[in-house]
Amino acid sequence: MIYNMITMRKIIAILILPLLLFSCENDFLEETPPTGLSADKLTDLASMQGLIYGAYGAIRPFVSQPALYAAGMMRDVLNRNRGEYDPFYDHEISTSMTSWMYTSGYTALASLNKVAVSDLVSMEGSQEQKNAILGDMHFLRALIYFELNNYWNLPLTGYTIPLVLAPVGTDDRLETATTLAVQDQIEFDIESARSYFLVNSGESNYMAATALSARIYFYHEKYDSSYARANEVIESGLFSLGSSVTDAFVPKGNSSENIFTIKFNTIDGSGLSPSARIWEVYQASLLEGNYSLNLDGSAASMIMDPYDDRFNSFYSANEDSTMIYVSGKYTTDQMDYRYIRLAEMYLTRAEANIMKSDAVVQQDVDDINLLRIRGGNPASNLAYIPTVNNALTELYDDRTKELAFELGDHFLNTKRLKREIIQTADEGGGTKSYMEYSELLVFPFPEIEVDIHGLTRIR
Amino acid sequence: MKYYFRTFIVFLFSWLWLNLGGMASGVSYIAEDKAKSVREVMVTVEFNQNNLAKVFSKIEEITQFSFVFDENDVNGKEFSGSYVERSVYEILRDISHQNGLTFRQVNTNLTVNKKNNEQAEEVTIVITENKTITGKVVDQEGELLIGVNVLIKESKTGVITDIDGNYRLNIPGDQTVLIFSFIGYKTMEILVGTQMVVNVVLEEDVEQLDEIVVIGYGNQIKRNISTAITTVDSKKINGAIANSFEAGMQGIAAGVQVTTSSALAGSAVRIRIRGTSSASANSEPLYVIDGIPMESGEISSSQPGGAIAEWNLQQGANTNVLASLNPADIESIEILKDAASAAIYGSRGANGVVVITTKKGKVGATKITVSGSVGFSDATHRIPLLNSEQYLTLAQKAWFNSGNDINDFWSKSGVLVDGLTEEQARATDTDWIDQVLQIGKVQDYNISASGGSNKTTFYLSANIKNQETILIGNDYQKIGTRLNLDHKISDRFKVGGKVMLTYINDEQVPTNWAGGVSNVSEMLPIWPVRKEDGTFFNLTNEHPLAGIIYRDINLQSNQILGNWYGEASITKDLTFRTEIGTNLLFNNDFHYRDGRITDHNRTVSSTVSGQRSSWNWKNILNYTKTFGSHSLDILAATEAQSSGSRTNFVFGDTFLNSTLTRPQDAAVINASGSETRYSFQSLISRINYDFNKKYLLSASLRADGSSRFGVENRWGYFPAVSLGWIVSDESFFGPMASTLNFFKVRASYGVVGNSEIGDYSSFSTYNTSIYNGNTGIVLGNIGDPRLGWELTSQLNLGITWEIFNGRISGEFDYYEKVTTDLLLPFPVSLMTGVSSVTKNIGELSNKGFDFMVNGLIIAKPNFTWETNITLNHNKNLVVSLGDELIKDGLSSSAGLGSTSIFPGHPVGVIEGVAWGGVDVESGEDTYYDLEGNLYLYSEVIEQWGSFDNFNNEEKKPIGNPWPLLTGGINNSFTYKKFYASLLITFATGQEFADGYTKQLNASFGNNKINPSTHMLDAWNSPGDDATVSRLTTNNVVWPWSDEFLYKTDYMRFRDVTLGYRTKLGNSFIKGLNVYVKLVNFFTITKAPVFFWDPEFTGVVQSRSSNNVGAGSAFKQSPQAKTILFGVSIDL
Secondary structure (H helix, E strand, O other), X not given: OHHHHHHHHHHHHHHHHHHHHHHOOHHHHOOOOOOOEEHHHOOXXXXXXXXHHHHHHHHHHHHHHHHHHHHHHOOOEEEOOOHHHHHHHOOOOOHHHHHHHHHHHHHHHHHHHHHHHOOHHHOOOOHHHHHHHHHHHHHHHHHHHHHHHHHHOEOOOOEOOOOOOOOOOOOOOOOOOEHHHHHHHHHXXXXXXXXXXXXXXXXXXXXXXXXXXXXXXXXXXXXXXXXXXXXXXXXXXOOOOOOOOOHHHOOOOOOOOEEEEEOOOHHHOOOOOHHHHHHHHOOOOXXXXXXXXXXXXXXXXXXXXXXXXXXXXXXXXXXXXXXXXXXXXXXXXXXXXXXXXXXXXXXHHHHHHHHHHOXXXXXXXXXXXXXXXXXXXXXXXXXXXXXXXXXXXXXXXHHHHHHOOOOOHHHHHHXXXXXXXXOOOOOOOOEEOHHHHHHHOOOOOOHHHHHHHOOOOOO | OHHHHHHHHHHHHHHHHHHHHHHOOOOOOOOOOOOOOOOOOXXXXXXXXXXXXXXXXXXXXXXXXXXXOOXXXXXXXXXXXXXXXXXHHHHHHHHHHHHOEEEEEEOOEEEEEEOOOOOXXXXXXXXXXXXXXEEEEEEOOOOEOOOOEEEEOOOOOEEEOOOOOEEEEEEOOOOOEEEEEOOOEOOEEEXXXXXXXXXXXXXXXXXXXXXXEEOOOOEEEHHHOOOOEEEEOHHHOOOOOOOOHHHHHOOOOOOEEEEEOOOOOOOOEEEEEOOOOOOOOOOOOEEEEOOEEEOOOEOOOOOOOOOOOOOOOOHHHOOEHHHHOOHHHEEEEEEEOOHHHHHHHHHHOOOOEEEEEEOOOOOEEEEXXXXXXXXXXXXXXXOOEOOHHHHHHHHHHHHHHOOOOHHHHHHHOOOOOOOOOHHHHHOOOOOHHHHHEOOEEEEEEEEEEEEEOOOEXXXXXXXXXXXXXXXXXXXXXXXEEEEEEEEEOOOOEEEEEEEEEEEEEEEEOXXXXXXXXXXXXXXXXXXXXXXXXXXXXXXXXXXXHHHHHOEEEEEEEEEEEEEEEEEEXXXXXXXXXXXXXXXXXXXXXXXXXXXXXXXOOOOEEEEEEEEEXXXXXXXXXXXXXXXXXXXXXXXXXXXXXXXXXXXXXXXXXXXXXXXXXXXXXXXXXXXXXEEEEEEEEEEEEEEEEXXXXXXXXXXXXXXXXXXXXXXXXXXXXXXXXXXXXXXXXXXXHHHHHOOOOXXXXXXXXEEEEEOOOOOOOOOOEEEEEEEOOEEEEEEEEOOOOOOOOEEEEEEEEEEEEEEOOOOEEEEEEEEEEEEEOOEEEEEOOHHHOOOEEEEEOOEEEEEEEEEEEEEEEEEOOOEEEEEEEEEEEEEEEEEEOOOHHHOXXXXXXXXXXXXXXXXXXXXOEEEEEEEEEEOOOOOOEEEEOOOOOEEEHHHHHHHHOOHHHHHHHHOEEEOEOOOOEEEEEEXXXXXXXXXXXXXXXXXXXXXXXXXXXXHHOOOOOOOOOOOEHHHHHEOOOOOOOOOEOOOOOOOOOOOOEHHHEEEOOEEEEEXXXXXXXXXXXXXXXXXXXXXXXXXXXXXXXXOOOOXXXXXXXXXXXXXXXXXXXXXXXXXXXXXXXXXXXXXXXXX
């Protein structure tokens, strides 16, 4: 019996031993993703370039959203079919509306900051390649922080979004930055971009960075710099206005007016084109579009000039003219998004020049008239040099006419100039002063960001 | 080092158990020979303080004698002695002297008794003349029974019946009693008397307590089971109707909730065992087919073209991988419901385990069965849409109520589109349902052959199924074959294998979000199907018929499932088995959308080629031993599994003309793909022990490692223990035993896991994107090396009982399941680059009971009536979310879509405000705020500014997608050769939110749709008590309220069968079975008329979001009812 037991145990042991050893082979459980990139693989310029392209892709919704929301906030847009946008329409901005912009902005920043902290110097590749990557990184970071700051900064306290310059971990806790600090970073980044692009262009280039810097300084109220940059772009001779206002918006056209566009290309596959969002919501269809121009809004009064191609070419009305659709700027969802056009540079140069010198000169009048002539309405030309205030008023109207439903210019310009806005009927009609809306028309932080970081602009 | 420690722990556990068994080991065998007297048999043997049981065992080893004794008479007694060529008689005599026992020899049997009288003879010898009897054993239907044990009572002498059911046995005399026993049949005792031929008819055992139950990595007698395992009668699986076997389990297994999503062929089936044990991870049970863990779910890992902007095809509609298994090939299905039974599957047992065993060949003549069925289907219910006249009446009323001039209706309301005139509209009355539904047809043919010799058995089958469903354009074909082979190399070694090959060709049609039948309300009855020129009227993707015709969805798959084993009997009690299983699945999907029905007006198509392959290797040591009153069954095993899948997408955009459809012919071609792998490694041990066959113990421990878990949490340990006590075997139970003849109480506790977290959730990864033709990357996931499985512990208390000699039997189980470390999308700062990470956090519970009763109500020779009732009550509750950040709930901000998770509520509820009904005076909807104050809609807008604001501030969790009670009642009757059965299933307590009703109730706004007749009951004038508010042309108010929450309680005549079965003497045809079957033919429900069917899973979500998305739907599609005619012939 004992012998049997020993024999049996030997057999068991012999059988179990190889199984036991097999079971201890822990490498068997080491499965790593066979496709895709993990963080440890981002060690060369190609992956840095991939992060840059990833960031460009991520900002597609980011750049198109402000144009959409900003117009609505100014009560210039009539909400037709989307009940959930009511709070927005009544100057009550919900986080569900704005968190997409916040999210896509910081998603792109996560990629850019990964590049920023990587050791490009040690990576194999030419200095030209590295300059292109660094130029794009600084350019996009400037662009994103510029947009975020425009919509999230609270003038009353001087605080804005958090300033993040390195990848953020899940356990990191951050706080809001001062508007001044963010503006400094934006200016540093755009100047760095210009510097790197002087050596080699990336997806963007030196002149795009220069045009963006003109816009940045304009809204930072640094009119000297703004003027210089806008002037540099115009004087470069690299860009020219099309003969028609629609030239810049031909779907597949390659207009020399466009200084910088966010690309859309069918081979890019999934994802909306940046223009799709605007195209969808402003469709000239009673059933399909969600927004139309609000006839009571201030933009409408400025835009609806029946003698100006900038109205006739880009807008259409329904049968009884109770609704005006923004139907001409993006006529398909397959278009590149026009981010900076030469027309804006003329208007910026003119206004920056007036603001820096507190005087109006002939060049400013010429810049204004140039666009009016192209608009097919020479009768509206300024035949004289107006006063500073009159010139600024004309420019305010012209910027809205030229740039409405692009980049939220009307909204930003109204805030920059501290102008009144129109109140809704629910709010009692009339107007609302800058002091009232400067706190109201500030994008809220997504709730989750407040929960996690305790973000506040009142400190 | 820790891996060796882990291994050591588990095998120490196993080794201890093995040694427990080893200490009690001994061998004995049954012998049959002409008897000699104990005085004549000489032996040489030595005993040294051996206990008597071992002494007897030794004598049995070296002689032909067998001892029959009561353990109590010999326990604690020992014997010593040395014998050289001495008779057995002398040994027995010495034992008798030392221990006060007597021995009586009757031929080769030695019966041991206590010596009650000092004068009693120590050894008496009775040698009788052997008598040889013969006989045949058959069942009640005259079927030969092979392998029946025929045993002489109070001996170990016996034989088994041969392949013709015959036996031949020498017996000691006329007073011999023979015991006939066979699994699944009642044991019979027969006094031989003067008979020379004893033929026996064994009756099927309705008690089935001796039935062998598959318990995972082994078998156990049902009587001895102390966990909660339900056996599903494979004959009740309605294979002809259900494309996938699991759909056929509806209502016949307590605690198993089965929901089919639609009549779409091959569509997904949702199974929940004792509620849903997870929030975001897959909650389908683990399916184990012939020992191979299977991945359930859709074959295609993505929708056709789904990764490339063509998202709106119902994901769950993809052909279900389990549909590859032919229901006719299934021998048994066991459902391991409690954690103690499922813990043997460790980190994959949290949702319960469904163990499927396919048929084997039996020794005997080859049996060929040919069967076929033909069926016809229609929708269980047709939505009563408004006809043209009704629509115009209501639309004009809404137009007028909204302050419009009724004379402007035709010109300004927007009902005239695509050139339609008022006259044409008035003359049109289109029934859009007729355009997309048809009478479905199904044909199903099976042929199987089985049989074999003592050495080799086989089961071979083939199956062809052809189905045109009630949805026009939906055709499904399946061709499958199977070969199961077992071969005995010798008495010690056997080998075998099982191979299944299945081909499926599924022509699908869009449903739910994608359109087709789910779009019948999108077109008005005043609109024609086609224009005069034959082209479709108002052609968009919303056109139900055009959406089908201009879309081609073809899903094809080939699956090879096989496993091979070798088994060695190392000793009589110890076996070693090694099994290797493989599962190969290849799928080719094609999806084409004509530009006339795409939003962008470009024709697009895509192909998806997928391949899944996995292997599984098990090594199992099994030791079984009965010694005295102790029975042991010890298992020690290792298992390794590796699985991978690879998918390639090709997407084509814009084609030259309509003759080109494949993406390779497109102007723009885009390709992408995916590839994943995972592996499991496991150490498994289990002991089943019973004492006196009435005190039962089962304990198991499994260690699981998986590549899916983070490196810091890679291995988990899953213990379980269960206890059982067969109270009815106790002497004190005697007075009750005449009525309550079997009563067992059970208690179990175990811990199991859910590892369905995705293959690389613990890794930080980057996703690729394309910008202007250049490859970009963005952060896709932030990994967590601590990520692990969800942990479910479950307590189960149960009883099993029988009364009236097994005529009525039943089980009742109470359970409490608690799942901790829920795998949840945990929100993280958006500044990280992602919005959430997967984290183990939170807790949910399921509590309830299972009840099952079987009764043979009438058992007359010509008439029987049997009833089976199953019932489950389950309450699902999220206990906590475990972190301050999300303590109040997780909602869409964490990527959970429109549904949310809130502590104190079930998984899958939605958030909405409370609806107070329609105000009888104004006809406006009314709503409650959280304090219970009632407001008119206009007051809500006035006070909150918008309904959005009101909803944001006053919403609360509402709804419950999980039934509180589910079950079934099955009645079966036989009258002579006729049989009939009626299965009624039911589910109560669930409430679903239907988002599409928001649109139906706002049918006359900008978005023109045709509602159902429920709108005829809309409020009309003051005093009306209506359920729908005053008709207007207002647009849809999208925020949820419980106005759109509907009870869907139902009771359904799931299966009504009438058949005739007979045995034929004909040498060619041995048996015939013809039947007619009605499936889903009659339903009573609380669901509103605009629900196609009360039973649906809504817009079927991906399987990972099936729980949180279970509470709401947007568009639905119909279910089918079927009449089926079938015949089965035994050759």
